[in-house]
Amino acid sequence: MKKILAVMLVLVFALSSVAFAENKGELHMGTNAHFPPYEYHEIVDGADTILGIDAEIAAAVCDYLGYTLVIDDMEFGAIISAVQTGKVDFGMAGMTVTDERKQSVNFSDTYATGIQVVIVKEGSPITTVDDLTADHNYAIGVQEATTGDLYCTWDVEDEGLGTVERYKTGADAVQALLTGKVDCVVIDNEPAKAFVAANEGLVILDTEYTIEDYAIAIALDNETLLNDINGALAALTADGTIPAIIAKYIPTED
Amino acid sequence: MSSALDNLKSQFILNFVEKDRWRYFVSGLGVTLRITLFAVLIGIVLGTLVAIVRSTGDKLLPGMRKGPGRIFLGIANGLCKIYLTVIRGTPVVIQLMISYYIIFASSRNGVLIAIIAFGINSGAYVAEIVRAGIMSVDNGQMEAGRSLGFTFVQTMAYIIIPQAFKNVLPSLANEFIVLLKETSVAGYVAVRDLTKAGDIVRGTTYSAFMPLIGVALVYLILVVFFSWLVGKLERRLRASDH
Numbered sequence: 001m002k003k004i005l006a007v008m009l010v011l012v013f014a015l016s017s018v019a020f021a022e023n024k025g026e027l028h029m030g031t032n033a034h035f036p037p038y039e040y041h042e043i044v045d046g047a048d049t050i051l052g053i054d055a056e057i058a059a060a061v062c063d064y065l066g067y068t069l070v071i072d073d074m075e076f077g078a079i080i081s082a083v084q085t086g087k088v089d090f091g092m093a094g095m096t097v098t099d100e101r102k103q104s105v106n107f108s109d110t111y112a113t114g115i116q117v118v119i120v121k122e123g124s125p126i127t128t129v130d131d132l133t134a135d136h137n138y139a140i141g142v143q144e145a146t147t148g149d150l151y152c153t154w155d156v157e158d159e160g161l162g163t164v165e166r167y168k169t170g171a172d173a174v175q176a177l178l179t180g181k182v183d184c185v186v187i188d189n190e191p192a193k194a195f196v197a198a199n200e201g202l203v204i205l206d207t208e209y210t211i212e213d214y215a216i217a218i219a220l221d222n223e224t225l226l227n228d229i230n231g232a233l234a235a236l237t238a239d240g241t242i243p244a245i246i247a248k249y250i251p252t253e254d
Numbered sequence: 255m256s257s258a259l260d261n262l263k264s265q266f267i268l269n270f271v272e273k274d275r276w277r278y279f280v281s282g283l284g285v286t287l288r289i290t291l292f293a294v295l296i297g298i299v300l301g302t303l304v305a306i307v308r309s310t311g312d313k314l315l316p317g318m319r320k321g322p323g324r325i326f327l328g329i330a331n332g333l334c335k336i337y338l339t340v341i342r343g344t345p346v347v348i349q350l351m352i353s354y355y356i357i358f359a360s361s362r363n364g365v366l367i368a369i370i371a372f373g374i375n376s377g378a379y380v381a382e383i384v385r386a387g388i389m390s391v392d393n394g395q396m397e398a399g400r401s402l403g404f405t406f407v408q409t410m411a412y413i414i415i416p417q418a419f420k421n422v423l424p425s426l427a428n429e430f431i432v433l434l435k436e437t438s439v440a441g442y443v444a445v446r447d448l449t450k451a452g453d454i455v456r457g458t459t460y461s462a463f464m465p466l467i468g469v470a471l472v473y474l475i476l477v478v479f480f481s482w483l484v485g486k487l488e489r490r491l492r493a494s495d496h
Contacts, residue, residue: 078462101460104460105460144454144457145454145457167442168442179355181354181444
């Protein structure tokens with residue numbers, strides 16, 4: 001009996017060590033896949049897949065470094081915590097570098113530029129970005145913990161010039177705008193275009209709210225991965241891979 | 255060891271003290287209590303009414319004479335059954351979003367919508383609790399009340415319901431505690447409750463530990479406090495047993 005047990009134990013250990021060896025080459029990416037065209041869900045060949053600029057760049061980086069990419073979809077506000085606690089190896093979700101975030105994680109070099117814009121209903125009294133800070137007490141919809149949320153909180157809410165309504169996804173914020181719960185939505189330009197295209201009666205203001213640089217978040221103590229990723233980003237930018245990915249999702253208008 | 259303590263201290267200051275972030279938690283706590291309290295009131299009123307209809311319907315309908323009374327009770331009983339099935343058969347967060355985006359699409363008052371949604375939700379659970387309470391009161395009580403000249407409503411209000419409530423008070427208190435914690439999903443419709451306060455702070459400081467543990471502690475203290483209060487009430491009510 002004991003012998004059988006021992007043999008079984010050995011087998012279990014052998015099998016699990018094989019399993020671990022296979023997992024060694026995985027890099028987990030934390031993202032919030034409700035942010036087209038940077039990351040979003042789509043059924044590809046019958047299977048749920050996360051597509052987008054970030055997903056493809058991450059795949060290219062992992063490929064370059066010899067890892068297999070695993071994407072974990074979570075709430076945007078949870079990504080930095082997940083990076084800090086090691087639940088994921090890096091976070092990539094159209095994330096802007098801010099001083100407060102830098103205290104918690106390292107950021108890679110910039111791989112894309114984002115623009116925060118304002119979506120309003122057609123015929124809205126809001127016609128320029130300055131209207132938001134003009135003390136009209138507008139309700140601004142944002143996706144919780146995104147830079148749109150942070151900027152509007154600082155510029156509008158903390159100054160007592162209006163309120164910020166924080167939704168779990170950008171789509172929820174746009175839904176709230178459509179039903180008139182908020183007066184406008186501040187969100188990244190690319191998803192904004194997708195939302196405006198999908199919903200009639202919405203327009204994007206001509207002037208942008210802010211311009212920002214997107215980067216990959218990596219745990220503070222993981223200098224090796226930071227350097228590896230920066231190296232990969234530089235190489236992939238130089239050989240045209242990253243510009244090609246961005247151009248594929250964001251056709252240049254001019 | 256001291257560096258770990260220093261780290262905790264700086265995390266505490268970053269998450270609660272700096273930029274007056276504790277204010278998010280205080281106002282969030284207020285919103286959570288407001289939603290829970292008003293929702294539980296709606297729930298008890300709605301739940302008791304539904305429970306009376308359901309228990310009366312189950313008891314009287316089979317033996318009732320044909321006529322308007324039977325039709326009315328039959329319809330009311332059917333509606334209550336549908337209400338219980340739908341509300342208990344769907345997740346509260348979905349009900350909340352349906353209320354927010356569809357039913358009350360034109361209202362901007364997220365807290366009020368949350369109160370109504372949680373109240374309607376809680377009503378279904380309270381109804382089943384109170385129904386069990388009513389059924390636990392001996393049939394003879396109703397017969398005695400009626401033969402003393404009380405109307406049906408009077409017997410229910412003065413004799414049956416008080417006894418039923420006493421029997422189900424622990425379950426009702428439990429429902430209150432469950433509801434208190436369930437309101438933590440109100441953040442889905444941009445309501446700034448206690449959980450959302452933690453999320454907002456987490457979103458700006460990017461530290462998970464302090465906001466989450468802080469929020470958890472506040473909920474725990476609330477639940478312990480309410481449990482203690484209910485315990486006292488139960489002892490008071492039991493005093494009349496002797």
